[in-house]
Amino acid sequence: MASSSFFSFSRIPAYLSRTTLKRRFLSSRCSPFVRPPDVAQLAESARISLTANEIEEFGPKIKQVIDWFGQLQAVNLESIEPALRADTGGSDNTRADEPEIFGNREAMIAAVSSYSEPFIKVPKVLNKE
Amino acid sequence: MASSSLFLRLPKSTLLFLSPLPLSTKHITSFCTKPKTQTLSSLSTNPSSPLRTKTQSHAPLENPTLDYEPVIGIETHVQLSTKTKAFCGCPSSYGSQPNTSICPICMGLPGSLPVLNSKVIEFAVKLGLALNCEISLRSKFDRKQYFYPDLPKGYQISQFDVPIARNGFTDLDLPCEFGGGHRRFGITRVHMEEDAGKLIHSSNGDFSQVEIKNMNSFSAMHRAIDFEISRQVSLLKEGKSDEVIQETRLWEEGAQRTVTMRKKEGLADYRYFPEPDLPEVILTEEYVNSLGSGLPELPEMKRRRYEKMGLSMQDVLFLADDFNVADFFDAAVGHGADVKLAANWVMSDIAAYLKNEKLSITEIKLTPMELAELIASIKNGTINGKIGKEILFELIANGGTVGAMIEEKDLVQIMDPNVIEAMIDKALAENPKQLEQYRGGKTKLQGFFAGQVMKVSKGKANPVLLNKLLLEKLNAKS
Numbered sequence: 001m002a003s004s005s006f007f008s009f010s011r012i013p014a015y016l017s018r019t020t021l022k023r024r025f026l027s028s029r030c031s032p033f034v035r036p037p038d039v040a041q042l043a044e045s046a047r048i049s050l051t052a053n054e055i056e057e058f059g060p061k062i063k064q065v066i067d068w069f070g071q072l073q074a075v076n077l078e079s080i081e082p083a084l085r086a087d088t089g090g091s092d093n094t095r096a097d098e099p100e101i102f103g104n105r106e107a108m109i110a111a112v113s114s115y116s117e118p119f120i121k122v123p124k125v126l127n128k129e
Numbered sequence: 130m131a132s133s134s135l136f137l138r139l140p141k142s143t144l145l146f147l148s149p150l151p152l153s154t155k156h157i158t159s160f161c162t163k164p165k166t167q168t169l170s171s172l173s174t175n176p177s178s179p180l181r182t183k184t185q186s187h188a189p190l191e192n193p194t195l196d197y198e199p200v201i202g203i204e205t206h207v208q209l210s211t212k213t214k215a216f217c218g219c220p221s222s223y224g225s226q227p228n229t230s231i232c233p234i235c236m237g238l239p240g241s242l243p244v245l246n247s248k249v250i251e252f253a254v255k256l257g258l259a260l261n262c263e264i265s266l267r268s269k270f271d272r273k274q275y276f277y278p279d280l281p282k283g284y285q286i287s288q289f290d291v292p293i294a295r296n297g298f299t300d301l302d303l304p305c306e307f308g309g310g311h312r313r314f315g316i317t318r319v320h321m322e323e324d325a326g327k328l329i330h331s332s333n334g335d336f337s338q339v340e341i342k343n344m345n346s347f348s349a350m351h352r353a354i355d356f357e358i359s360r361q362v363s364l365l366k367e368g369k370s371d372e373v374i375q376e377t378r379l380w381e382e383g384a385q386r387t388v389t390m391r392k393k394e395g396l397a398d399y400r401y402f403p404e405p406d407l408p409e410v411i412l413t414e415e416y417v418n419s420l421g422s423g424l425p426e427l428p429e430m431k432r433r434r435y436e437k438m439g440l441s442m443q444d445v446l447f448l449a450d451d452f453n454v455a456d457f458f459d460a461a462v463g464h465g466a467d468v469k470l471a472a473n474w475v476m477s478d479i480a481a482y483l484k485n486e487k488l489s490i491t492e493i494k495l496t497p498m499e500l501a502e503l504i505a506s507i508k509n510g511t512i513n514g515k516i517g518k519e520i521l522f523e524l525i526a527n528g529g530t531v532g533a534m535i536e537e538k539d540l541v542q543i544m545d546p547n548v549i550e551a552m553i554d555k556a557l558a559e560n561p562k563q564l565e566q567y568r569g570g571k572t573k574l575q576g577f578f579a580g581q582v583m584k585v586s587k588g589k590a591n592p593v594l595l596n597k598l599l600l601e602k603l604n605a606k607s
Contacts, residue, residue, distance in 0.1 A: 045398060047276060084269045084291055085409050093408050097211050097248035100218030102232030109228065118227040122278050 037062050199358045209252045215323040216243030237281030242406050253321045257294025258421045260316045266412045268293040270404040285323060289401045292320035300429050305443055340377045341387055353380045357387055444472045453490050460497030466504045482525055494528030502531040513542045515588055543590045553599050556581040567603055
């Protein structure tokens with residue numbers, strides 16, 4: 001656990017590693033900060049069908065990943081300015097409003113399994129929301 | 130092009146306070162049937178503390194609603210007139226065949242990455258400034274995740290908690306028929322997003338938010354709002370507040386009512402998270418200021434300017450409403466036209482012609498300069514008002530100049546008393562019977578004689594002088 005936690009801190013974005021971090025390693029794998037995942041609901045939201053066995057199997061694994069991220073909650077952020085995003089690039093990543101025709105539309109259409117010109121047929125979308 | 134959503138809420142309790150009324154219109158049909166690949170950039174605005182109105186404000190409501198004050202919020206999706214889409218370089222050729230203007234990005238193919246169209250930022254900032262908002266120098270994009278046939282990626286790139294503009298307002302002049310006056314309307318936010326489907330917003334606290342769809346015109350929205358207010362108030366008054374549930378209702382144009390479409394259980398979970406494929410949108414003060422200084426005269430400023438010129442509110446609202454009309458009017462005044470007279474000509478004769486012929490003011494052959502010339506010619510007595518009107522129609526339809534027309538058709542007003550007197554004498558001599566009747570007491574016949582002289586003079590006699598001299602002669606030999 002200690003080694004994986006250390007490993008996790010090395011992946012923290014730059015602005016966090018700049019300051020002194022009080023590292024509090026959690027003794028148990030259950031993070032009190034993060035809710036356990038409702039795997040069935042998650043699968044439903046993502047339109048992924050899981051069997052009961054798969055839900056049972058994936059639940060703890062997903063929880064482990066969440067707990068791993070949950071450790072970030074132990075970091076003392078008192079003196080840190082909130083950031084909107086992890087990258088503070090500052091590079092202008094926009095483009096001019098000028099047309100660029102994609103040269104291989106045919107290949108994209110050819111890759112569509114159910115193309116019914118000029119439409120693309122998709123599975124029925126049943127929205128509960 | 131814009132589509133609007135309104136949100137409508139009435140409080141479950143019977144307290145006398147306002148709550149926003151959300152309604153949502155049907156989105157532009159062509160949008161929904163557009164193939165999934167068309168992702169057009171759009172801006173979304175939301176009202177803040179929505180308009181607080183007294184019940185009778187925008188349409189006469191029945192008495193049952195007097196205890197309740199509806200509050201109405203409007204969410205407007207404005208499609209931006211950009212040459213390309215929001216996040217890829219595909220031409221946004223609206224109306225072209227489905228699935229033709231596409232690329233891996235807007236098709237949502239794996240591995241493709243969005244790149245923001247800088248024009249979208251420009252429009253967003255301009256709109257934010259025009260709506261007196263605070264511009265966020267740093268804002269971000271988020272993924273709004275849901276499934277829909279024309280949403281290839283399975284999420285819509287939008288702005289969730291840090292939009293590009295917030296906390297604005299717009300000052301409007303209410304039409305005279307609604308009591309006139311000024312009122313300030315709050316604007317909650319302006320944000321950027323690609324538009325690939327419908328947006329459904331979560332409700333707020335102890336209100337049941339009802340969403341209404343399928344209104345295709347502002348008048349339909351009006352009627353739907355009125356119906357919904359009545360419906361909700363009736364239920365509340367009957368103690369059936371639990372029947373006012375969070376749901377989506379359809380406006381039925383034929384039956385003029387809303388009907389339940391489906392009952393929503395809980396809120397849609399869009400699982401917003403920051404869009405990892407796009408960096409922060411970072412603006413500089415210089416950039417924002419340069420856009421601000423390049424903004425055209427906003428409607429509110431135009432209205433205040435017209436008011437200062439001495440025009441009545443009715444004139445102000447008419448002229449400022451259409452910027453082509455305002456430009457025409459401004460140009461005429463710029464050429465020296467009298468303000469009030471120019472307003473009158475534009476609002477009456479010209480407007481009537483435009484309405485009849487279904488034209489825009491930019492399509493007529495009359496130029497602002499010639500309108501100014503026409504007004505001046507009448508003012509200085511060269512031609513009389515009636516001739517002026519005739520010239521106007523000629524100029525609107527066929528163009529040309531006032532000066533040339535006056536010369537060609539010999540329209541100069543007759544101001545010489547001798548000439549007019551001679552015509553009057555002739556008219557009197559040729560109509561002895563009417564003259565006798567006049568002298569016998571039928572003074573209304575003055576108009577008859579005036580008409581006769583006008584006919585002979587081909588409308589050119591100065592009416593004021595004519596009547597003065599006519600009256601003298603009619604009353605002389607008695």
